[in-house]
Amino acid sequence: MAKRRLVLTFPPEVVERPVVSLMIKEFDVVTNILRAEVHEGEIGRMMVELEGEGRKLKDGVRYLEEQGVEVEEAIKDIVLDELSCISCGACTAVCLPGALKVEAPDWELVLDKDRCILCGLCVDACPLQLITVMF
Amino acid sequence: MAKTYEEINQRIRKGEAVVLTAEEMTELVKSEGVKSAAGKVDVVTTGTFGPMCSSGAFLNFGHSDPPIRMSKAWLNDVPVCADIAAVDVFVGATAVSEGEGARYGGAHVIQDLIDGKWIKLRATGPGTDCYPLKEIETWVNKDTINQAFLFNPRNAYQNYACATNSSQSALYTYMGVLLPAYGNATYCSAGQLSPLLNDPLYRTIGVGTRVFLGGAAGFVAWPGTQHKPSVERTEQGVPRGPAGTLALIGDLKEMDSRFIRAARFHRYGVSLYVGVGIPIPVLDEEMAAFTGVSDYDIETQVFDYSKPTRAREPVRSVSYAELRSGRITIGEKKVHTAPISSYKVARLIAETLKGWISEGRFQVSAPVGRLPLEGGLNVLDQREEGV
Numbered sequence: 346m347a348k349r350r351l352v353l354t355f356p357p358e359v360v361e362r363p364v365v366s367l368m369i370k371e372f373d374v375v376t377n378i379l380r381a382e383v384h385e386g387e388i389g390r391m392m393v394e395l396e397g398e399g400r401k402l403k404d405g406v407r408y409l410e411e412q413g414v415e416v417e418e419a420i421k422d423i424v425l426d427e428l429s430c431i432s433c434g435a436c437t438a439v440c441l442p443g444a445l446k447v448e449a450p451d452w453e454l455v456l457d458k459d460r461c462i463l464c465g466l467c468v469d470a471c472p473l474q475l476i477t478v479m480f
Numbered sequence: 481m482a483k484t485y486e487e488i489n490q491r492i493r494k495g496e497a498v499v500l501t502a503e504e505m506t507e508l509v510k511s512e513g514v515k516s517a518a519g520k521v522d523v524v525t526t527g528t529f530g531p532m533c534s535s536g537a538f539l540n541f542g543h544s545d546p547p548i549r550m551s552k553a554w555l556n557d558v559p560v561c562a563d564i565a566a567v568d569v570f571v572g573a574t575a576v577s578e579g580e581g582a583r584y585g586g587a588h589v590i591q592d593l594i595d596g597k598w599i600k601l602r603a604t605g606p607g608t609d610c611y612p613l614k615e616i617e618t619w620v621n622k623d624t625i626n627q628a629f630l631f632n633p634r635n636a637y638q639n640y641a642c643a644t645n646s647s648q649s650a651l652y653t654y655m656g657v658l659l660p661a662y663g664n665a666t667y668c669s670a671g672q673l674s675p676l677l678n679d680p681l682y683r684t685i686g687v688g689t690r691v692f693l694g695g696a697a698g699f700v701a702w703p704g705t706q707h708k709p710s711v712e713r714t715e716q717g718v719p720r721g722p723a724g725t726l727a728l729i730g731d732l733k734e735m736d737s738r739f740i741r742a743a744r745f746h747r748y749g750v751s752l753y754v755g756v757g758i759p760i761p762v763l764d765e766e767m768a769a770f771t772g773v774s775d776y777d778i779e780t781q782v783f784d785y786s787k788p789t790r791a792r793e794p795v796r797s798v799s800y801a802e803l804r805s806g807r808i809t810i811g812e813k814k815v816h817t818a819p820i821s822s823y824k825v826a827r828l829i830a831e832t833l834k835g836w837i838s839e840g841r842f843q844v845s846a847p848v849g850r851l852p853l854e855g856g857l858n859v860l861d862q863r864e865e866g867v
Binding site: 431432433434435437438439441447448449451452453466469470472473474 | 530531747753816823824825
């Protein structure tokens with residue numbers, strides 16, 4: 346099974362068509378939607394993690410492109426202003442995958458980007474507004 | 481053998497004092513016992529750095545020409561209390577900007593002043609024979625104004641509740657974001673490093689005690705608001721929940737924004753992270769035992785914040801050692817725990833204060849007034865009339 350994390354951009358005319366559902370059905374690709382900003386009549390963006398058998402996954406992604414969806418590899422871009430961070434730990438309260446941690450012995454906030462699913466919950470949880478999540 | 485404040489200060493002045501942070505003292509007491517630690521150590525330094533909403537600053541702007549008796553005033557569009565004489569104001573930390581709302585508030589004004597930034601002052605007054613000016617708009621910073629001191633009515637809470645949420649939706653609170661269905665639990669105390677937990681019966685910390693406040697030297701001005709000493713305590717005297725508090729005063733102009741920071745809790749509002757450190761003289765074995773307290777000995781109660789009522793019962797009690805492990809159990813469920821106050825900065829404050837004392841720059845002081853050891857809190861009833 347292969348896995349890819351992608352950012353999908355839907356032009357307004359594509360937003361109205363259920364292209365992701367069709368891709369899931371047609372190519373048997375397990376799809377986890379990590380983030381989505383999709384509104385009718387506007388450009389939509391979605392971050393997804395796709396998992397499927399190598400060939401089917403490849404075909405599924407090609408299908409999305411054929412349908413007018415712009416496909417890019419997701420670049421993880423959670424940004425923490427480390428210089429201003431006070432390591433209070435408030436963001437770790439909402440970080441279920443454990444990407445943000447404050448622990449003994451240093452009690453310093455550590456961000457492990459590999460564990461981050463870019464859910465964005467920490468953005469509101471940071472009392473100093475030092476975290477930005479963009480995709 | 482017992483020591484006096486003066487004996488300890490003599491040793492500080494000579495650069496001979498033995499100063500440990502509260503964490504180091506905990507280790508020493510554990511390894512060598514109370515008696516040995518009492519003989520070796522002169523001062524234990526504590527620290528805490530958490531959101532303390534009950535904070536603010538008095539400022540005096542100096543007089544304009546012609547003069548104004550301000551009755552309403554704004555700093556960077558944040559309303560401040562100008563109902564004190566002509567050009568005195570009080571900036572409340574939780575006030576919010578009239579234009580920007582909670583994105584910028586009194587705490588931000590305080591931090592910007594500390595950082596030396598220019599602040600826009602707007603004020604109006606009635607215009608009187610002696611103060612004819614009715615309106616002023618100008619810019620000030622900490623060097624253009626006269627006195628500027630923090631006067632925080634309630635800081636350095638002696639212990640605090642742990643917050644969780646049993647409901648089906650997230651709660652946005654001053655204890656951070658509480659995820660639904662006991663999704664997490666947050667706590668807000670430096671525990672074994674926290675000032676009042678190292679002097680649980682207020683033997684050395686009282687009115688007049690010299691403290692570290694926001695990076696500068698300050699003083700305990702008074703028992704803090706909501707000071708509630710009459711609570712359940714352990715055999716060592718450590719309160720099992722929120723108890724004593726301190727009203728603190730200190731010179732804003734000398735502060736450092738590493739130790740005092742504006743904050744905004746999402747869908748709650750503005751607050752101020754305040755750094756407080758208090759030196760505790762190890763006068764005798766009792767003080768050595770007090771300052772040897774560890775996170776295993778300090779307990780607090782977990783409360784369900786989805787029940788916003790005074791009458792809520794605690795879900796369970798828990799030690800800070802358990803909270804710091806990152807996980808507690810509530811019923812059958814393993815619940816992820818997270819701090820809201822910074823242990824890293826609390827430790828830095830205790831270390832900084834240790835440095836000041838070791839270099840002879842900061843001495844300990846006996847309280848000139850004791851904090852009450854007894855007393856509970858009144859509540860605010862909603863009455864129909866004042867009879």
